Amino acid sequence: MSIQVEHVTKRFGTFTVLDDVTLRVEAGELVALLGPSGCGKTTLLRILAGLERPDQGRIFLHGAEVTDQRITERRVGFVFQHYALFRHMTVAENVAFGLTVQPRAQRPSATRIQEKVRELLTLVQLQAMADRYPSQLSGGQRQRVALARALAVEPKLLLLDEPFGALDAKVRKELRRWLRRLHDELHITGILVTHDQEEALEAADRVVVMHQGHVEQIGTPDDVYEHPASPFVYQFLGDVNVFHGRTVQERTLADIPPLPEVDSVVSADVMDEHEVTFVRPHDLEVNRSRTNPSQLEATVRYVLTAGSRVRLELTAEDSGQTIEVELTKERYRELNLREGEVVFVHPRHRQVFKIPQS
Amino acid sequence: MNTSIIAAGKDLQWKDSLTTESSLVRRLLIAAAFLYLTLFLFVPLVAIFSEALKHGLSGYIESFFNEDALAAIRLTLLVAAVAVPLNAVFGVAAAWAIAKFEFVGKQALITLIDMPLAVSPVIAGLIYVLLFGAQGWLGTWLAEHDIKIIFALPGIVLATIFVTVPFVARELIPLMQSQGREEEEAAITLGASGWQMFRRVTLPNIKWSLLYGVILCNARAMGEFGAVSVVSGHIRGLTNTMPLHVEILYNEYNAVSAFAVASLLTLLAIVTLSAKVLIERKTASPDRLKSRR
Amino acid sequence: MRFVLKQPSVLPGFGLTLGCALFYFSLIVLIPLSGLFMKTSTLSWEQFWDIVVNPRAIASYQLTFGASLVGALINGIFGAVIAWVLVRYRFPGRSLVDALVDLPFALPTAVAGITLTAIYASNGWIGRYLEPLGIKVAFTPLGVLVALTFIGLPFVVRTVQPVLQDLDQEVEEAATTLGANRWQTFRTVIVPELWPALLTGMAMAFARAVGEYGSVIFIAGNMPLKSEITPLLIMTKLEQYDYSGATALGIVMLVASFVLALAINLLQWWSSARHMHQ
Numbered sequence: 001m002s003i004q005v006e007h008v009t010k011r012f013g014t015f016t017v018l019d020d021v022t023l024r025v026e027a028g029e030l031v032a033l034l035g036p037s038g039c040g041k042t043t044l045l046r047i048l049a050g051l052e053r054p055d056q057g058r059i060f061l062h063g064a065e066v067t068d069q070r071i072t073e074r075r076v077g078f079v080f081q082h083y084a085l086f087r088h089m090t091v092a093e094n095v096a097f098g099l100t101v102q103p104r105a106q107r108p109s110a111t112r113i114q115e116k117v118r119e120l121l122t123l124v125q126l127q128a129m130a131d132r133y134p135s136q137l138s139g140g141q142r143q144r145v146a147l148a149r150a151l152a153v154e155p156k157l158l159l160l161d162e163p164f165g166a167l168d169a170k171v172r173k174e175l176r177r178w179l180r181r182l183h184d185e186l187h188i189t190g191i192l193v194t195h196d197q198e199e200a201l202e203a204a205d206r207v208v209v210m211h212q213g214h215v216e217q218i219g220t221p222d223d224v225y226e227h228p229a230s231p232f233v234y235q236f237l238g239d240v241n242v243f244h245g246r247t248v249q250e251r252t253l254a255d256i257p258p259l260p261e262v263d264s265v266v267s268a269d270v271m272d273e274h275e276v277t278f279v280r281p282h283d284l285e286v287n288r289s290r291t292n293p294s295q296l297e298a299t300v301r302y303v304l305t306a307g308s309r310v311r312l313e314l315t316a317e318d319s320g321q322t323i324e325v326e327l328t329k330e331r332y333r334e335l336n337l338r339e340g341e342v343v344f345v346h347p348r349h350r351q352v353f354k355i356p357q358s
Numbered sequence: 359m360n361t362s363i364i365a366a367g368k369d370l371q372w373k374d375s376l377t378t379e380s381s382l383v384r385r386l387l388i389a390a391a392f393l394y395l396t397l398f399l400f401v402p403l404v405a406i407f408s409e410a411l412k413h414g415l416s417g418y419i420e421s422f423f424n425e426d427a428l429a430a431i432r433l434t435l436l437v438a439a440v441a442v443p444l445n446a447v448f449g450v451a452a453a454w455a456i457a458k459f460e461f462v463g464k465q466a467l468i469t470l471i472d473m474p475l476a477v478s479p480v481i482a483g484l485i486y487v488l489l490f491g492a493q494g495w496l497g498t499w500l501a502e503h504d505i506k507i508i509f510a511l512p513g514i515v516l517a518t519i520f521v522t523v524p525f526v527a528r529e530l531i532p533l534m535q536s537q538g539r540e541e542e543e544a545a546i547t548l549g550a551s552g553w554q555m556f557r558r559v560t561l562p563n564i565k566w567s568l569l570y571g572v573i574l575c576n577a578r579a580m581g582e583f584g585a586v587s588v589v590s591g592h593i594r595g596l597t598n599t600m601p602l603h604v605e606i607l608y609n610e611y612n613a614v615s616a617f618a619v620a621s622l623l624t625l626l627a628i629v630t631l632s633a634k635v636l637i638e639r640k641t642a643s644p645d646r647l648k649s650r651r
Numbered sequence: 652m653r654f655v656l657k658q659p660s661v662l663p664g665f666g667l668t669l670g671c672a673l674f675y676f677s678l679i680v681l682i683p684l685s686g687l688f689m690k691t692s693t694l695s696w697e698q699f700w701d702i703v704v705n706p707r708a709i710a711s712y713q714l715t716f717g718a719s720l721v722g723a724l725i726n727g728i729f730g731a732v733i734a735w736v737l738v739r740y741r742f743p744g745r746s747l748v749d750a751l752v753d754l755p756f757a758l759p760t761a762v763a764g765i766t767l768t769a770i771y772a773s774n775g776w777i778g779r780y781l782e783p784l785g786i787k788v789a790f791t792p793l794g795v796l797v798a799l800t801f802i803g804l805p806f807v808v809r810t811v812q813p814v815l816q817d818l819d820q821e822v823e824e825a826a827t828t829l830g831a832n833r834w835q836t837f838r839t840v841i842v843p844e845l846w847p848a849l850l851t852g853m854a855m856a857f858a859r860a861v862g863e864y865g866s867v868i869f870i871a872g873n874m875p876l877k878s879e880i881t882p883l884l885i886m887t888k889l890e891q892y893d894y895s896g897a898t899a900l901g902i903v904m905l906v907a908s909f910v911l912a913l914a915i916n917l918l919q920w921w922s923s924a925r926h927m928h929q
Contacts, residue, residue, distance in 0.1 A: 051543060051661050071546055071661050078547040084540035088562040098548030101558070153548055379833055384740060391736040391748075394729040398801050399751055401776060402766045409769055444675075452672035459665050461657040467669075470676050473684065476912040478862025479760075480882040481901045484889065485683040488690045493894055495686060520679055542662050552663035574757070581759025584864035584882065588889060601761040601865070608765045608869065617769075620762040627757035635750045 001062040001156040001189045002027045003048065008057030010043055017043045018054070019213040025206075027062075030183045030190040032204035034197060036236070039210040041193045042081075042161055048191065049078045049159050061157065074157075077150030081162040083142045085134040091145050092117050092130040098153035120148040123182070140171040147179075151186075158190040164199060172196070176203045197237045201225060209233050231353045234278045241284070241323050243277040276353050281311065281326035283349040288335060295344040298323055300337055305329075312337070314345065406624050409617035421618035429595040430603035430619070436511070437599060438579040441518045446572050449526025454560075456527075457534030458542065471527050474520050482520045483588020486513055509591030514599065517585040522578045529571030530564055537563055570637045577630040581623055687905065690898045702899040711881040712903075714792055718880075719860035722799035727853040730807025731845065737808070738815040756805045760865025767798055768870040790872030795880060798866040803856030810852035811845055814922075818844055847922030854918055858911040862904065 003025040010018040018040045025031045033041040046052040048059060050071030058067045066074055086094050095117045099108055108116065121127045124144035134142055143163060150158060163179070164172040180203050183190055194200050200207045201221040209216040209224055209232075217229040228234040235242075287295070298314035301322075305311075310332040312325040323345065327335075337343065379387070411418050421427060452471060456464055474482065488494050490507040500507060507513045541563070545555040561568075583601040590597040598606065600619055607616035657665065691699065702708065736742075737749050755763065771778045771788035778788055788794050818841065826836040864882040871878045881904055888896040 049547060051547070053659050072549055076547065078544070080540050080544060082540060084544040086541055086544075086559055086562075097545065097550070097558070101545070101548065101550040101554045149544075149548065387732055388736050388740060388742055390729070391733045395733065395748060395751070397777065398804055399754055401770055402763070402801070403751075403754065405770050405776060406762065406766050409766075448671060448675040451668040452676065455665060455669040455672055458662050459657060459660055459669075461665075461669070467672065467676070470680055472912070473680050476858060476862075476908040477684070478864065478882050478904050478908065480864050480885050481687070481862070481904055481908075484885060484897055484901050485687050487889065488894065488898065489683055489686045491894070493892070495689075516679070520683070523676070523679055539660070539662060546661050546663075555663070577757050581757075581762070583759060583761040587864075588886065601759045604759075604761050604765060605869075613765075613769070616765055620759075620765060623759045623762050627754060627759070627762075630757045631750050631753055634753065635746075 002060075003157065003189065003191070004060035004063075005044070005048070006058045006060070008044070008047060008054045008059065010040070010047065010052065010054050016213055018047075021057070021210075021213070021215055023208055023215055023218060025189060025191065027189055028187045029205045030180070030192065030203065032200035032207045033191060033193045033210060034200040034207050034236075035195065035210035035216075037195055038212075040213040041195075041210050044210075045159050045161055045191060045193050048157075049076050050074050051078070075153070075155050077153065077155030077158045079143075079146045079150050079158070079160040079163055081165055083134070083146040085142055085145060085149070087134050090131050090133055091121070091126060091137070094134070094145055095120055095148045095152050097149065116152060120152055123151075124148045138171075139167045140175055143167065143175060147182075151188075156189065158188050160190065160192040162193055162195070164196075165194070172199065179203055201237075209236065211236075228278075228351065231276060231278065234351065234353075239281050239324060239326075241279045241281065243279070243321070244275070277350055278353065279347040279350040281324045282309075283347055284323070284325045284345050285348050286312070286325055286327065286331075286335060286337075287344045288337075288341075290344045292344075292346060295346045296323075298343055298345055300339050300341050300343060303332075303337065303339055305332075314343065317342075403624070406617055406621050409613060410621040412617075413614050417614055418618050418621075421615035422622075426595050426598065427603060427615070427619060430598045430600045431622075433511075433514075433598065434580050434600040437515050437518050438576055440515050441522060441579045442572060442576045445519060445523050445575050446526050446568070449523075449571065449575075450530065450564075450568065452527045453530035453534055457531050458539055468531070471524050474523050479521055479582065479584025480588055482585035483517050486516050486520070486589055508589050509593065509597060511597070513589035514586050514597060517589045518579050518582050521582050521585050522575045525575040525578065526568065526571035529567050529574070533564060533567045534560075566637045566641050570634060573630050573633045577626055580626060684905075687898060687901055690894070691902050694895055694899060698895065699899050699902075702896050703903055707875050707879070708881070708884060708900060708903075710876045711879050711884045714795060714878065715861055715881045716907075718792065718796045718799050719803075719857050719863075721796055722803050722860050723853045723857040725800050726803045726807045726856045727849060730804065730852060730856075731811055731849055734808045734811035734815055738812060752808050753805050755802045760802070760863065761869075763801060763866040764798065764869035767801060767866065768794070771797055771870065789870050790878065792871075792878050794870035794872065795867055795878060798870050799860040799863060802863055802866055803860050806856040806859065807849065807852035810848045810855065814845055814848040847918060851915060851918040851922060854911060854915045858908065858915065861907060861911065 005021055005023050008018055008021045009016065021040070021044060033044060035041045043052060047054050050066070050069060054067065058065055060066065061074065086097065089097065096113050099113045099116065102108075107113075117130070118127070121130055124147055126141060126144055126148070129137060129141060129145075134145065137145065147160075147163075160179075164175050167175065176199050179192075192200075192204065201224075204221060206219060207221055207224050208218050211232050217224050217233050219227075219229075224233060225237050228237060234240055290297075297317040299317065300312055301315050302313040303310065304313070308329060310327045310329060312327065314323040314325060315321070316323060325345065335343075410421075422431070452467070455461075456468060487508055489496060490500060490513065491497055492501065492508070494508075507516070541559050542555055545559045550558065580599075581601055582599075583605070586599055587602060587605075590599070590602055592598060592602060592606065594606070600623060604616050604619050604623070607613075607619065694702075733748075733752065737745060737752075768775075768789050770776050771781070771794060773779065773782045773787065773789070775789070781788060786793070788797055822840055823836055826840045831839065862882060864880075864886070867880050868883055871880060871883070873879050873883055881900060885897045885900045885904070888894075888900065
């Protein structure tokens with residue numbers, strides 16, 4: 001089922017949570033709403049579910065407007081952030097709930113419900129837990145019960161609110177891969193809210209980056225990671241070095257590595273704009289000697305070896321700015337760097353944004 | 359008692375010696391607590407049953423088997439049977455609205471519900487006398503239509519409802535607020551109707567607190583003295599509840615019977631306290647759900 | 652945007668339950684209580700004032716509020732000790748004591764009244780030991796104090812206990828590692844934490860005692876100007892069909908109750924605001 005959100009605005013009191021949000025999700029897609037807390041992503045999800053009403057704008061599900069439709073008529077599955085499992089019911093009773101509350105005429109027979117519950121519990125790999133209570137399950141298991149419960153009513157749309165937010169790192173990773181595989185099997189349209197960029201990039205077909213009630217960028221995970229549309233997206237998706245400058249013309253300004261090969265300049269070339277250059281730590285090339293006049297001279301302050309990567313903290317000679325660099329172990333060994341030594345850095349890849357002077 | 363305090367003290371000695379008191383201070387504090395509770399709780403509790411059984415078991419039982427005592431018991435049960443269900447149903451309704459929704463005037467409603475707790479029981483009776491009494495606002499109209507409220511059953515029921523009206527709602531509101539809306543919202547997203555949601559999700563989650571609220575409400579309803587005293591008129595065998603019957607017997611120097619009836623009310627209080635302990639255990643223990651099966 | 656009376660929600664039953672609650676609580680509580688104020692308005696100010704400052708009334712206020720205050724102070728001290736002992740120490744009978752603390756709340760006041768009278772009378776279990784010392788409790792103002800202390804007992808214990816339970820013992824350990832002795836830790840770390848709850852509990856005990864009737868009238872002796880509490884004076888006026896007199900005194904009591912309820916709310920707000928910042 002496709003989803004269309006048109007110019008949706010939502011305020012709580014004087015605070016605007018969603019400001020003229022428009023987006024489209026194709027049938028069968030798994031889309032992640034990504035953003036820091038307070039960006040409006042959960043509110044948007046709740047509006048799609050029918051748990052909240054937008055102040056302005058319209059919602060279409062499968063081409064039909066549902067803005068004023070009650071939640072029960074929308075046939076959406078909703079997985080709550082804290083699972084909202086019924087604590088007094090067993091796992092099986094939780095999963096069966098949506099079926100047992102159907103009007104008698106539509107309700108499947110008791111044996112059919114049992115069968116269905118068994119199928120769903122097999123799907124989420126919890127067959128053995130059918131008679132347990134939520135309090136006896138681990139966080140990851142509860143999450144899967146919540147998912148099975150939402151799927152039981154065969155929704156056309158599955159909405160997940162921070163589904164892995166309360167889990168520890170290892171379980172999160174397992175579950176989101178599992179969710180991805182499950183989605184590939186079921187082909188149900190899904191929207192997932194998360195503040196974890198890794199989760200969004202890994203699980204979703206497309207990512208919607210949100211910030212302060214606005215949509216900053218919509219695109220495939222590669223798209224938003226490789227070609228961020230705004231400084232916010234750049235900074236939100238991974239670590240980044242930020243270099244400030246004043247105008248494009250004055251490239252000689254000490255704090256900009258004056259490089260000819262600029263990858264992308266986003267806004268138009270206008271004088272007297274504040275210019276910001278973004279470079280990811282792993283996009284910085286480090287050399288022991290100057291090979292190129294545009295290289296930046298810096299001193300190694302700290303070397304942090306974490307797992308397969310090595311992180312360097314450098315101080316630029318001219319501006320004193322701290323620069324973060326990420327190297328592979330091999331490159332690090334090759335360079336044989338010590339703290340206090342002088343190196344020359346230049347970006348392989350960077351992006352420049354211009355912000356009008358305020 | 360002392361030996362086990364010392365034993366517990368040894369256990370604490372090295373582990374917590376920095377964050378607890380010397381064993382002397384500890385013993386003095388426990389002794390002070392016990393002395394105070396003995397004077398104000400234990401002695402009175404023992405005294406009630408001791409006085410009631412002064413003339414032996416037969417004297418005790420005789421106190422109940424007379425017209426007036428039985429009438430008082432019947433009236434008390436009747437009043438509670440009307441007041442408690444009404445307060446329970448409307449208490450649940452109020453708790454639902456207050457705990458699950460945000461609306462203008464919510465604090466005012468909470469204040470209104472709590473008000474009877476702040477008001478003297480004598481005033482609780484007085485307001486109904488002023489409303490329905492012979493000189494009251496509706497007194498003339500009621501007299502014309504031959505409806506008796508004050509010095510009759512309806513007045514007693516009304517005064518009792520007033521005094522016990524906060525208990526169920528107060529027990530439920532904090533619990534329902536802490537449980538949040540998510541489980542109910544989940545039920546709705548899964549297609550449950552309002553009634554299905556309430557019966558299958560809300561009610562099971564609040565049943566123990568609701569039960570305790572009802573038990574407490576019942577204990578206070580059966581034991582209410584001041585408010586009922588004002589509106590009852592003390593008509594023997596007719597408008598005398600058990601607490602009023604206790605007063606009459608006591609004032610007639612029939613201490614044994616007074617304490618016998620009082621002991622019944624005391625048992626009710628003890629049952630209420632036990633229910634509180636049991637329900638607290640039930641709701642606090644983490645594997646309560648396991649024992650359900 | 653229209654003025655929002657209620658935040659939208661998908662949960663059903665708001666109109667029904669709020670409607671029922673408003674109807675019921677207005678009928679049972681609001682309308683009867685406002686009847687009291689309406690009745691007062693039929694009195695002239697002079698009439699009202701004469702009743703309210705009558706020497707017998709003044710004496711009853713002094714006894715009611717005085718004994719309630721002393722009772723609250725006694726409960727403040729012993730209630731804090733009991734709460735401390737219940738939370739911090741393990742001793743035989745602890746859970747029984749914990750359960751029995753609520754007895755004054757659950758026991759009908761008339762039962763408490765006759766029982767306390769029987770015990771503290773000159774031939775009673777405790778009274779007979781006080782008599783030779785020249786202390787008469789039953790049928791004196793001291794008896795009023797005993798009854799009001801009894802009914803106020805649970806309040807301080809039950810407000811202090813949860814705060815004490817939630818008190819982070821690491822903070823005490825921190826104080827100790829910084830060189831504070833036990834008494835210093837108690838004074839500078841624990842007492843400031845307990846203080847709002849203790850005051851709230853005392854205010855609640857005081858408020859309850861001010862309105863108390865059943866447990867007092869048996870033990871008080873009810874001598875006008877000497878051992879007569881205000882609720883009893885109202886009762887006496889009612890029995891003499893002096894509705895105006897009863898109403899005027901009722902208003903005094905009611906206003907006092909509201910002021911106390913407001914004070915308690917402020918105290919609770921204060922104590923919860925303190926905890927939010929920590």
